[in-house]
Structures are given as C-alpha cells and as structure tokens.
Amino acid sequence: MQIGIIADDFTGASDIALTLAEAGFRVAQFNGVPDTAAEPGLQAGVVALKSRTAPVDQAVAESLAACDWLLAQGCGQIVSKVCSTFDSTPQGNIGPVLEALAGRLGARHIMVCPAFPENGRSVYQGHLFVGDRLLNESGMQDHPLTPMTDADLRRVLAAQTRWPVAHVPAQVVARGSDAILAALPETPAMVIVDAIRDADLFTIGTAARDQVLLCGGSGIALGLPANHGAVRAEPSWDPVSGPGVVLSGSCSRATRAQVARFRERHPSIEVSAQAVMNGSVTAEKLADWVLGQAGVPLVYSSADPQAVLDAQQAFGREASAHAIEMLFARLACILAENGVSRIVVAGGETSGAVVSGLGARVLYIGRRIAPGVPLVHVQGRQLALALKSGNFGDEQFFETALAAMEGGR
Structure with missing residues (x-):
C-alpha cells in the first residue's frame, strides 16, 4: 500500500475510498483495525473506525492502532479522514488524534482541509461553508452529538490541541503547490488550507506529496494517487438483486427530505427513542414488519431537532443514540440472514452500527451513486450496501441507490 486512511466513521470511510478508487487506486475498506495482513495488490487501505464521538482516549488509541497496521502494510502517507463538516467538540477528537498521529509519524506540519466543493463544502479565509452558508448556519448547529456553532476552523481546532494552528489562504493556494509549501510555518503547526474549487484540492494533493500526515474530508485525497502515477478510472460494479430495505438514523435536513x-x-x-428505550419496539418486531412488506420498506429514526433534544433530555444523549444504533445493527443482521441483499443506510453513526451488526469486515468499493457515496460489496457475500452521510444526496437518493445496486457497469 502507498496511502493509508484512518476514518472516524463508516460513511466517511466509504466516501474517501470512492475518491481514491475513482483516482485510479485499488482500494479496500476495513471495518475496524484488521488482525491479518491485507491482500496483495492494494494501493490504499481505509480503516473505518467509530471514533468521531468516542471518548478522546479511545479515539486516540484506536487511531494509533490503525496507523500501526497501515504502516505495517507499507503505507508511506497517512490521512486522518474527518467529516466535511468537521464534526467535533472543544474536547476533540480531531486535535488529540492528530497530535498522537504526528508523534507516531514524526510529522512537523499537518495540512488540514475538510473542503470538497463538488459536495458543497468549501473553506475560505479559514471558515467552512456548506453551500453558501457558514457551517454554523447550515443546520449543523443542531447536530444531536456534535453541534457545530463556529465556522472558523482555526478557532475550532485551536480549542482541541496544544499545537499552533496556522492558515494558508485561497490566494496562496491559487498560486500553486510550491506556494503552499513556502507558506507553511517554520515551526511545527496544524495548518488550515483554503479550498474553494476542486482544482484547489488537486493543488493541495501535489503539495502534500512528501507529507507523512494529512487531515481532511474525502476531497483531500483527490490529488494524492497522481503522486504515485495513478490514472483516473471509474470503479466497476457487479449487480446485486433481491429484496431491499432503507434504514435511516440521520436527523440532517437532507436526510429528512429524503425520508419524506x-x-x-x-x-x-x-422508530422513536422513547419506543426503543421502553422496549415497545425491538429489532425482531421491526424485522417481521419489513419482511412482510411488498416493495422496499423504510425504517427511520430521523426526527426533527426538537424531538431529538427532547429524547436526549429524557434518556441522556449517549444512551438514546446508542440504543437506536444497536437496534439498527441487530435489525440489519436479522434482515441479511433472511435474504435481504440490498441495504441503504443514512447517517454515519447508523452506518457504523449496521456494518458492525452485519459482521462485514472488508468492503470493496464500487461506482458512485452520488458525490461522496459509492456502492459497496461485502467481501464473500452477495450483499450490497450504500452508506450515506446525513447531508449527502438529493431527495431521490434512496431510490437511486437501490436501482444502482441492480445495474452493472
């Protein structure tokens, strides 16, 4: 392997795996840190963790374990993949993880850029925009676990790390990769790098050719494979037919529109948090309902922000979120055991739970369904998944994903 990715959730992992695959790399996604060597011939490996909202010590330990495994596979460059909306809290986990990885790798500078303009994420003057809105006006201020109330990534990251946080503005990026390198501080620092066009991400990728550690959204990987001579190509896909289901645990605006x-x-x-917590809804009951439906059913827990807040206040934030995730994990397992072969999942935390529930250790990346979202095959099984971050995809995403699974190319 040339490049190793440590992703802090599962949808983000498949997102950046797609970016690498379309850039011409042979890539696989691993559910957690593998306990065996990767198969020969892979050029990039993506280790998907569920560390975005984990306790800081756990996130750091898991990230270091993933780093060690990737280094053992031959990786010369590590990317810490975070959400394109930089989901985090003042305690972490982005800053503490980067500090630990830098210590392990001997990194002096860490370029940080969560931008992906194709997906409506851009960084300008150090501020993160979602479409034409600042991050804290995009709906992310209402996120149930990691509310983002500040769009200034310099302030967000500085609250999480002891390292200095510097900035390379768009005007410098526009002058090319050498200008970016010349703008890096003389002393060690985490450096927010602006990107307002996809072309900027290719420039950043070229500038990062000798950097041992990077951090960003999936767009940070756009230009990296070219440093190794890769040629862009569309990943192939073997069709998967059979019963399907949509499982949605995201409360984002985009997902709520898709659900509607x-x-x-x-x-x-x-599925309400109250019903899960009091035991009136179980995975077994939901599975019976799903298997009894004609067509493709939807099971969703995608309430509006006030309903989520009410549930958190009643049952506790972590307890209610964990209960719903475990419900979806068990439900997916039962459905797959009963012949459901196409599963669309909305929400990063939900996707992580579902993949774990299915016992899917290795995922192979297929073609894209929407920007940032690929089809994936579960290794050794006739089972197709689409793992979608909350804010990704248009209103027809669920229908598009289910149809794409049945079509080969």
Whole structure:
C-alpha cells in the first residue's frame, strides 16, 4: 500500500475510498483495525473506525492502532479522514488524534482541509461553508452529538490541541503547490488550507506529496494517487438483486427530505427513542414488519431537532443514540440472514452500527451513486450496501441507490 486512511466513521470511510478508487487506486475498506495482513495488490487501505464521538482516549488509541497496521502494510502517507463538516467538540477528537498521529509519524506540519466543493463544502479565509452558508448556519448547529456553532476552523481546532494552528489562504493556494509549501510555518503547526474549487484540492494533493500526515474530508485525497502515477478510472460494479430495505438514523435536513419523499411511495415505519428505550419496539418486531412488506420498506429514526433534544433530555444523549444504533445493527443482521441483499443506510453513526451488526469486515468499493457515496460489496457475500452521510444526496437518493445496486457497469 502507498496511502493509508484512518476514518472516524463508516460513511466517511466509504466516501474517501470512492475518491481514491475513482483516482485510479485499488482500494479496500476495513471495518475496524484488521488482525491479518491485507491482500496483495492494494494501493490504499481505509480503516473505518467509530471514533468521531468516542471518548478522546479511545479515539486516540484506536487511531494509533490503525496507523500501526497501515504502516505495517507499507503505507508511506497517512490521512486522518474527518467529516466535511468537521464534526467535533472543544474536547476533540480531531486535535488529540492528530497530535498522537504526528508523534507516531514524526510529522512537523499537518495540512488540514475538510473542503470538497463538488459536495458543497468549501473553506475560505479559514471558515467552512456548506453551500453558501457558514457551517454554523447550515443546520449543523443542531447536530444531536456534535453541534457545530463556529465556522472558523482555526478557532475550532485551536480549542482541541496544544499545537499552533496556522492558515494558508485561497490566494496562496491559487498560486500553486510550491506556494503552499513556502507558506507553511517554520515551526511545527496544524495548518488550515483554503479550498474553494476542486482544482484547489488537486493543488493541495501535489503539495502534500512528501507529507507523512494529512487531515481532511474525502476531497483531500483527490490529488494524492497522481503522486504515485495513478490514472483516473471509474470503479466497476457487479449487480446485486433481491429484496431491499432503507434504514435511516440521520436527523440532517437532507436526510429528512429524503425520508419524506421515500415515504410517499413506499411502506415506512418510524422508530422513536422513547419506543426503543421502553422496549415497545425491538429489532425482531421491526424485522417481521419489513419482511412482510411488498416493495422496499423504510425504517427511520430521523426526527426533527426538537424531538431529538427532547429524547436526549429524557434518556441522556449517549444512551438514546446508542440504543437506536444497536437496534439498527441487530435489525440489519436479522434482515441479511433472511435474504435481504440490498441495504441503504443514512447517517454515519447508523452506518457504523449496521456494518458492525452485519459482521462485514472488508468492503470493496464500487461506482458512485452520488458525490461522496459509492456502492459497496461485502467481501464473500452477495450483499450490497450504500452508506450515506446525513447531508449527502438529493431527495431521490434512496431510490437511486437501490436501482444502482441492480445495474452493472
């Protein structure tokens, strides 16, 4: 392997794996840190962790373990993949993880850029935009676990790390990769790098050719394979047919719109935190309902922000979120055991739970469904997944993903 990715959630892992695959690399995604060597011939490995909202010590330990495994596979460059909305809290986990990785790798500078303009994420003057809105006006201020109330990435990251946080502005990036390198501080620092066009990400990739550690969203990987002579190509896909289901645990604006559209045409059932916590809804009952439906059913827990807040206040933030994730994990396992072969999942935390519930250790990356979202095959099984971050995809995403699984190319 040339490049190793440590992703802090599962949808982010498949997102950056798609970026690398489309850039011409042979790539696989691993659910957690593998306990055996990777198969020969892989050029990039993506280790998917569930560390975004984990306790800081746990996130650091898991990230270091992933780093050690990737180094053992021959990787000369490590990317810490975070959400394109930089989901975190003043305690971490982005800053502490980067500090630990830098210590392990001997990194002096860490370029940080969560931008991906194709997906509506851009960084300008150190501020993160979602579309034409500042991060803290995009709906992310209402995130149930990591509310983002400040768009200035310099302040966000500085609250999490003892390292200095510097900035390379868009005007410097526009002058090319050598200008970026010349703008790096003389002393060790984490450096927010602006990117307002996808072309900027290729420039950053060229500038990063000798950097042992980077941090960003999936866009940070756009230009990296070219440093190794890779040629862009569309990943192939072997069709998967059979029963399907949509499982949605995201509360983002985009997902709620997707849920609303899908409900108009398909059977659906809503799962509330209260019903899960009091035991009136179980994975077994939901599985019976799903398997009894004609067409493709939807199971969702995608409430509006006030409903989520009410549940958190009643049951505790971590307890209610964990209970719903475990419900989806168990539900996915039962459905797969009963012949469901196409599963669309919305939400990073939900996707991580579902992949773990399925016991899917290795995922192979197929072609894209939407910007940032690939089809994936579960190794050794006739099972296709689409793992979607909350804010990704248009209103027809669920229908598009299910249809794409059945079409080969």
